[in-house]
Amino acid sequence: MNQQFLEALKTILNEEQWKEQEPMKLHTTFRVGGSADLLVTPDLVQLPSVIKLCKLHQMPYTVIGNGSNLLVGDKGIRGVVIVCGKPAEEISFDGAHMTVGAGTMLAKAANAAAEHSLTGMEFAAGIPGSVGGAVVMNAGAYGGEMKDIIESVKVLDLDGKEHVLSLQELDLSYRHSCIPEHGYIVTEATLCLERGDMQQIRDTMEDYRNRRAEKQPLNYPSAGSTFKRPEGYFAGKLIMDAGLKGYTVGGAQVSEKHAGFVVNIGDATAADIKQLMQDVSDKVKEQYGVVLEPEVKMIGEF
Ligand SMILES: Cc1cc2nc3c(=O)[nH]c(=O)nc-3n(C[C@H](O)[C@H](O)[C@H](O)COP(=O)(O)OP(=O)(O)OC[C@H]3O[C@@H](n4cnc5c(N)ncnc54)[C@H](O)[C@@H]3O)c2cc1C
Structure with missing residues (x-):
C-alpha cells in the first residue's frame, strides 16, 4: 500500500x-x-x-x-x-419522520420506530443489514420494501460532495437503486412512517421474526436469498424442484431448510459458493428455461 x-x-x-x-x-x-x-x-x-x-x-x-x-x-x-460509520446522533425524529445514519442496523432503526409508535418499518426488523445497505438494495420482505418508506437520502459523490436524493431520484425497484451506478455513498436516510399502535407494531415484528426463524436456515452463515426472484417464479421452489436441496460443493450447500439460501456449512471458500451458484443456475436453466440472477453481490478477486 x-x-x-x-x-x-x-x-x-x-x-x-x-x-x-x-x-x-x-x-x-x-x-x-x-x-x-x-x-x-x-x-x-x-x-x-x-x-x-x-x-x-x-x-x-x-x-x-x-x-x-x-x-x-x-x-x-x-x-x-x-x-460506513455512524453519526453522533444515530436516529432522530420529527413527527412521523425518522432520520437514520447509514451505518445503523435496520433492526435498531425498526425498534426505535416501534418505540415511537411509528408503523411502516416492521418488515425490516429481521433483515440483518445496515440502513445504507438497505437503501442500496431496496431491501424488502413480507410485502414491504425500503421504497415504501424512504423520503430522501443523503449521499456523498465521488468527490466527497454531499447531495440529497429524493425518492424519485433513487430510482428504486426490486433489489435495485441508482446508488452503485453513480458511485455514491449513502450517509443518511430520512424515512416517512405513520402513527400506529405500539403493541400492534411490536406483535407484527415478532411475527415476522418467528416466520424467519421457522423457514430460514439462520443457524448457518449465509447472505440471505442467493438469487433474485425471477418474474413469475420463486427461486427457492425452482431450485428445490430441480432436486438441488442439500447439493454441496466443498463447504457450500443449498440449504436443506430453504433452497433459496446457500449456506456455509463448514469452511466454505468463495470459490465453493460461486461454483455452487453456477451449478444451480445451469441446472435450473436446463430444466425450466429460467435464468437465475444472483441477488448476492460478488466483490473482490476470486
Ligand atoms: C439471514 C439473512 C436474511 C436476509 N433477509 C433479507 C430479506 O428478507 N430481504 C432483503 O431484501 N434482504 C435480505 N437479506 C440480505 C441483506 O441483509 C440485505 O440486502 C441488506 O439490505 C444488505 O445490507 P448490508 O448493510 O449488509 O449491505 P452489504 O451487504 O454490506 O452491501 C450490499 C451492497 O450495498 C453497498 N453498500 C452498503 N452500504 C453502503 C453505503 N452506505 N453506501 C453505498 N453503498 C453501500 C455495498 O457496496 C454492496 O453493493 C438477508 C440476509 C441474510 C444473511
Missing part, C-alpha cells in the same frame, strides 16, 4: 479506525472472503476527507455495510474497504 497515502490517512483516522490485511470473513455474514488491503471505519465527519484522499491517490475503494449481501472473493479486495 502506498506509504504517502497511509501517512495522510493517519492524519484523518485514529489508530483503531484502520486495519491492514483485514480478513473479510470477519465482515460478512457468509463468513467467507480473503483480506482487504486496508479496511477503514471513518465516522461521517471523516468520510468526505477519506474519499477525497482516495481520489487524490487514485486509490480504489469499496463501501460496505454489514456485509449481509456480499460474497467476497478468496483473494480479497485490493485498495480500501470503507465501512
Whole structure:
C-alpha cells in the first residue's frame, strides 16, 4: 500500500479506525472472503476527507455495510474497504419522520420506530443489514420494501460532495437503486412512517421474526436469498424442484431448510459458493428455461 497515502490517512483516522490485511470473513455474514488491503471505519465527519484522499491517490475503494449481501472473493479486495460509520446522533425524529445514519442496523432503526409508535418499518426488523445497505438494495420482505418508506437520502459523490436524493431520484425497484451506478455513498436516510399502535407494531415484528426463524436456515452463515426472484417464479421452489436441496460443493450447500439460501456449512471458500451458484443456475436453466440472477453481490478477486 502506498506509504504517502497511509501517512495522510493517519492524519484523518485514529489508530483503531484502520486495519491492514483485514480478513473479510470477519465482515460478512457468509463468513467467507480473503483480506482487504486496508479496511477503514471513518465516522461521517471523516468520510468526505477519506474519499477525497482516495481520489487524490487514485486509490480504489469499496463501501460496505454489514456485509449481509456480499460474497467476497478468496483473494480479497485490493485498495480500501470503507465501512460506513455512524453519526453522533444515530436516529432522530420529527413527527412521523425518522432520520437514520447509514451505518445503523435496520433492526435498531425498526425498534426505535416501534418505540415511537411509528408503523411502516416492521418488515425490516429481521433483515440483518445496515440502513445504507438497505437503501442500496431496496431491501424488502413480507410485502414491504425500503421504497415504501424512504423520503430522501443523503449521499456523498465521488468527490466527497454531499447531495440529497429524493425518492424519485433513487430510482428504486426490486433489489435495485441508482446508488452503485453513480458511485455514491449513502450517509443518511430520512424515512416517512405513520402513527400506529405500539403493541400492534411490536406483535407484527415478532411475527415476522418467528416466520424467519421457522423457514430460514439462520443457524448457518449465509447472505440471505442467493438469487433474485425471477418474474413469475420463486427461486427457492425452482431450485428445490430441480432436486438441488442439500447439493454441496466443498463447504457450500443449498440449504436443506430453504433452497433459496446457500449456506456455509463448514469452511466454505468463495470459490465453493460461486461454483455452487453456477451449478444451480445451469441446472435450473436446463430444466425450466429460467435464468437465475444472483441477488448476492460478488466483490473482490476470486
Ligand atoms: C439471514 C439473512 C436474511 C436476509 N433477509 C433479507 C430479506 O428478507 N430481504 C432483503 O431484501 N434482504 C435480505 N437479506 C440480505 C441483506 O441483509 C440485505 O440486502 C441488506 O439490505 C444488505 O445490507 P448490508 O448493510 O449488509 O449491505 P452489504 O451487504 O454490506 O452491501 C450490499 C451492497 O450495498 C453497498 N453498500 C452498503 N452500504 C453502503 C453505503 N452506505 N453506501 C453505498 N453503498 C453501500 C455495498 O457496496 C454492496 O453493493 C438477508 C440476509 C441474510 C444473511
